[in-house]
Amino acid sequence: MTGATRIAVVGVGNEFRRDDGVGLAVVARLRERAAVRPLPAGTVLSACDGEPGRLIGHWENAGLAVVVDAAHAHPGHPGRVHRVDLDRHGAWRSQAAGTHGLGLGEAVELSRTLGRMPGHLVVYAVESADTSLGTGLTEAVAAAVEPLAERIEEDIARHRGALARGEFPAR
Template identity: 65%
Template sequence: MRRRGRIAVIGVGNEFRRDDGVGWAVLARLQDRPLPPDADLATCDGDPGRLIGLWEGASLAVVVDAAHAHPGTPGRVHRLELDAGVPAQPATTSSHGLGLGEAVELARVLGLLPDHLVVYAVEGADGEFGTGLSPAVAAAVEPLVEAVEDEIVRGRDASAGRSA
């Protein structure tokens, strides 16, 4: 089990499937930012077991993933949040065979959800093989980086308030 109280930031996807790499692009930008030492950055292909392992024991987990919506608005960002212990059956928004919804439900049943989970799902335009994000999704990256940094600050403040 990973250290308790940490913040897990997870970029989900496949950087070789165009817009499916948005989570990885956000993580790459975050690596260049001054983040607190309790923020662990990781990429993941979306496998539920790996996702659960990455967020296990975290006080806050922030996940960034591509989403497919029909009809969709490429670059539109959806923010979802869940506190541990709150039963939920989130819709699968991932582009993967088994998605984030299944990981959340499995973690809930096993008691392995982080204390607080925030998901940023970005509607994509292009999931074909190749590298590089479509213009609409690329434009969402920097605002997402800032939003994730804000989540980290709020998560640290909330954690500090609970331990005071």
């Protein structure tokens, strides 16, 4: 499988810190949906704790990588989804801060420095309400899971369509 055809979808988070588990919930929902309507060959769904080296390992050599993580925003609107699109050369800018000590921004910059960026990176940051100890998403964040799974399926379809037309992502 070439890098242009590999698709990585990574849910970032900790299911034991309430809304911080939204990335994992989205990946779980994509797995459920794929049982009925399979994702394209070469699509890998995975979970990560957000450590930059592990994130890079999940997305390197991918034509498309989609990352879903919880984020803090001030003022916050729990469940609101921010989308950031990057190619190999795009600068990381986000208004929402991740819920992890070292975040996606650091992983992106390290990946770029090491030459291990995917062809195209899409980050979905979901504003959280509660990242205290405990399980289960808050109502507002849980409501974002299904629509976000659908958006990611659309991202994958667009990527596959571009490949079919010979429009390969920047490498």
